Amino acid sequence: MTARNGGAYLERLRTHSPELWVGSEKIVDVVGHPATAGAAAEIARLYDLQFEDGNEDMLFEPADGDGPVGVQFLEPRSREDLEQRHAMHKKWADSTLGMMGRTTDFVSAMLMAWNANADFFGDNADKVRDYFRHVRDNDLFLSHAIADPPVDRSKPASRQPDPYTYLGVKEQTAEGLIVSGAKMLATAAPYSDEILVWPFSLRKFAPEEKPYAIAFAIPTDAPGVRLICREPFGGGNAFDQPLSSRFDEMDAVVVFDDVLVPWDRVFINQDYERVNRIWEINSNAFTGAQTSVRLMAKLQFVAGLAKRATEVVKTDQFPQVRDALGEISTYIELTRAAILASEAGATPNQDGVLFPDLRPLYAIRNSGNRWYPRVREILQQILAGGLLYQPADVSAFDSPIASDLAKFYRGPDNSSVERISVFKVAADLAVSAFGGRHELYERFYAGDPMFLRINTQFNQYDWTEPLGLIDGLLATSAEHARTAGSAEPDRTDGGAAA
Template identity: 70%
Template sequence: MGARTGKEYLERLSRHSPEVWIGGERITDVTKHPATAPAARELARLYDLQHRDDVRDFMLFPSPTTGEPVSTQFLLPRTHEDLLKRRKMHKLWADATFGLMGRTTDFIGAMLTAWCASARFFGESADRVRAYFAYVRDNDLFLTHALADPPVDRSKPPHAQPDPFTYLGVVRETEDGLIVRGAKMLATAGPYADEILVWPFSLRRYTPEDARYAIAFAIPTDSPGLRFICREPYGGTDIFDHPLGSRFDEMDAVAVFDDVLVPWERVFINQDWERVNRIWEINSNAFTGHQTSIRLLSKLQFIAGLAYRGTQMVQTDQFPHVRDAIGEITTYIELTKAAIIASETEAQPNEDGILFPNVRPLFAIRNSGNRWYPRVRELLQLIFAGSLLYTPARADAFASPIREDIDKYMRAAEASAEERAKLFKVAYDLAVSSFGGRHELYERFYAGDPMFLRINTQYLLYDFSEPLKLLDDLLSSYSLQDALNQLRGGVA
């Protein structure tokens, strides 16, 4: 099949809509329901982008198996030019959604790239992983994933939960595959995905008693017994009053598995608690960190443009504290950009010659972005202040008897009331609305608990050889005897 168009994506999603619940309502076709259709259309637009004539050279490449053009998100990089091609692909999609859709399909595409490149880790299932990667690549599938366990009782391990299938685990093995039961969180973009990739992500190390929960697999999202329970949607509103929430609500959902069959060819880890404890060896963060840093770059650039234009519109850009605040945002932009380039420049090949971006600068951004983004959202609130609330409630106010009041009192220095409202509704969506609050929560926690993430990546796994060499160079350059000689008037 090769790289899909937006039309092909929507048609397949309509035919294979997963079981999606919003409150007590079951959504039978996510491409048509007002709460989910807008984001589906935005994702379809991304699929169309990869076919644009002026970007095809870096958005697509020939499939090694079929020769058809496939998405660059699946390119196994062997040169620095390949890494640059991947970066350009990620950036085009991130820019198209202003960095506001954190789980566009190139995130899991990046993860599967690492899985394929590190397929040996999976032992007897290595060929299954390679085959699945090729299947997803050649059919240009959209994947979500669910890793974390439900927060029922985090003080207890998986096997000690109130119900043995609170966490997703194996009920039994059959001739056809595994029967699994339980829940996983949080399947962001689950309602829009063709398939779901599941594997355990936990700060707690697995034990033999937890073996049934030590599984990794992928199945179609419309598999019998699988359903998605969604949070409150932000989509379905009008585009003028909620220009971001009305389009880019990628939805978060709990994935519930009610005795779901996972065929053997889709089982990548089967009740192997020791392998799950070593799953970090895949080094998928090298590729997902590359993609997420690029997405964060787009998001920060978008917000910097919003802050710059908005303060110009109401002429607060002249004040030093406003300039300092915007300068803080642009600082984060340049640090993110530098880390992305450093990860590519310092990339190293694995034993098969596949280049892995250097994960250290990417970890640094991941461990900083979860602090930067809440600060950036706060900066929007500080520099715009009451202006964030100084807009009419709905667009229909411009077609009402109070239009004259709006035009007079809600204009800006050099902009009409309509122009001002249009821009500040964007700022409101990010800085004040529920949609904006969800984004702050997302950036804080999408990669895991920020504290333990920093402890693991910036301390336990950090290479201190260079810092320690500098210290040792200094300590070895003098001695106590040197100091005593100096005190006695000798020559040091």
């Protein structure tokens, strides 16, 4: 099989819808339900991008395949390959305005790193390689679930009130592992074909955590798998909720109720030492590239939105507004520079696959979680009461107060419809529940910001150059001190006067 289009994606989702719960309602049709239909349609549009005229560079033919597949599965072996992947990520991110963080090019980037460093998995290395080809050749949409539910963060998995609070192995059978428990927070899981599951924890796994040290893949519609979703923000109309109606990328807790994971999908089986070393796969090199490109697209969208909204009401002439917009554009260019630096510093692994330089990608990951809340704050500050000024919904234009809207909601050079449409977008991002979720997402999608920065910018950082500079100065200072100390005392009259 080869790359699929949006219609094929939606058809498979219709026939393989997961068990999905929104409150007390069980959704049986993800494609058609108002809470999930908008995002499903947007994901289908991403698949269609691969076949649009001018996007031929979004497909390639692997040597071990049967036809063209998506560039998200391209293992880069040259600078041109890295640039092609960069362009693919940017087209997908631009298409969703950076609003969908877990489009399938994120988990496929992770899986590609697993494939490139499959030897890490020992006896299961060929299972990882086979699964990568399966996902690639069927162009599957993957989500992932890696964190544990926050029942008692002070205790490890083995000391939770129920041994299967966190996802663990209950039994080994001839067919595979029987697992129970939960994982979170599977963003975009309702729209995915399969879920990649592995344990992410800042706490090192001890021998007693062995049953929880597992990594596997499972179809979202596998028996015993159910998704418990947060409150949906979608379902509105495209005028009043221009972003949330299309891009509400649902988050879910994944519950595993005695789920059978076939042996060919088990990649790590109760190997706590291997789980503690899983960072060696270096998947952050590729997921970091995707998230950085997406962040750049999102910042560009916010910058464009802020500039257009201030143009509409003529506040773009004020120096404080220009300074604020300039702050956003600074973040854009720092992100762009980091992406290019990561590509320029890419190094091959033992099989010749080029892995982007992690250092600038980590720097962006550790900055973007602070920048995005700041740019959302900028929107609130420069648009102020205008974010709360809009009529409740589009029906007001066809009501007895339509003339009031025409008079009091127009701008200096634009109609009330034009002005309101811009500010509806801004309000959806700056003050809605959808916008609040996005701020929380950017803060925490990669983990706790403080520990993330400690681990990547302190513990794992190469301090050779910074320390070399201070050590060089101290060595020079010591040499000067020795030279001064060995100098002959001044025997002149002027020197003796002291």
